[in-house]
Amino acid sequence: MKKILILLLFVTSIVSAQKKEFKYSLSGIKKIVLESGTRIVLTAGNTTELVLSDNANNHKTYERDEHKEKLKEDKRKGLTAIYPGGKDNTDGFGFSITKEGNVLYVTDLKSTYQRHGIKLVLPKTMNISANAGTLGSISLEGFTGEVEVATNVGRIEMKNVTGPITANTSVGKIDIDFDKVSQTSPITISSSVSEIDVALPADTKADIELRTQGTVYTNFDFDIPTKKGMPNVSGRKTINSKLNNGGVKIYIKSSMGNIYLRKK
């Protein structure tokens, strides 16, 4: 009897744990394509699994609504949520996970209004492609694989990354702090209006191309050629320069925002 009780406790604890966290094995997966319209936080961990959890912004509200949540849960008993975007195969987490070759597609099925942020823990070397939709933002840290992110109004924040990075946003701010710069393939960071802030190690070898109608601020030594000839009609200005005798291509383009390029 006691044994059964312990077992029951164990099972319930697992079930409750599953509610807060969803794990998915990543054996054979090289790239994760994530789509969600919320605040996405990605962290690198010593794991071979994908660990998905809610990352609600305000825990206090969460607690206060606990009673309400319980009522809601009672209502949902015996029913399953269905979504127009696909089938939920994450135990009620509202995500659809599909595998195609060595690519794993993780698609958020819930709308932006019901999500209050998600958190994913992924292997450090995983290649990531994340799209935060119209309103979502992306923040990630510690990845050494290729990172590809796109947001519309949300902010893009990266720390301790190596590249290759491909980031695009329309209005969101971009902050990228490189640990070191991978020489494998180009780094592209672009935005329409917002400012872009990039920090590179001082010894980074790169061919830098900066383009903005705003202003570029840097503490790197740039050899700016004196311009002659036709004035630029569109106001489009490009600065090309080699850092430490050149290396991988780094494009930083903002239509109107300022560019901050920092030396670490």
Next chain:
Amino acid sequence: MKCNHIQNKLIGFLENSLSEVANSEVKEHLKSCTNCNKELEDVKSFLNILDNQKTEIPSNNLRDNFNKMLASEMANASPKVIPLKPQQDWKSYLKVAASIVIVIGAFLFGKHQSNITKIASVKNEHKEQVLALLENTSASKRILAVTNAEEFTKKDTKIIEALINRLFFDKNANVRSAAAETLAKFSSEIIVRDALIKALETDKNTTVQIELIQILAKIQEKRAIESMKKLLENEETPQYVKQQVELNLPSLL
């Protein structure tokens, strides 16, 4: 007949060079045949005349003269012989040289030819690589391919088509805008211009829109005026894109 046969052997008979059988045969016949005896006498007297004839011996002067002449002739001929020899050598050297030149030439030509094909094949290989890279799952690799595509000429329609394909259908805005930028370098091609105008009408990403507005203004594509005006009229167009249109449109008018 018999007499003829005997008469043919008379000289041999007189010089004792006949076989014994033939000798006795001639003797027998001469005993009975007066005609042949007469012939024998004739041959004998003819041979006697030949024998008695004194052999003329050339004087020693002749030999000396001849030797002198030979020496002088040799002296005359030798200067001619000397230049002849090197001339012959020169010719044969020339022949050897020519054959070497031909061989080396053929080798170099072949090498050059193979180099040409090699360059062509390397270029082709490179083209295939770029085309393959344009389909890579990594956005960064696709951008690399798009910028590498710059080095091809406008004759590489496959490359241009692949770039246009990227411009329209790539999921990543940065790839689309890089494709637009590279395509701007092929703006002498009408399909490229058409594609850039069409992309301005269809692309929803503001970064790409702004890139296209700037490119179309730069290549002075007047047909884009209409699309730009449409963007201005469209309520969904963000203010900052409209700003770009307002900034660039005057240069086309």
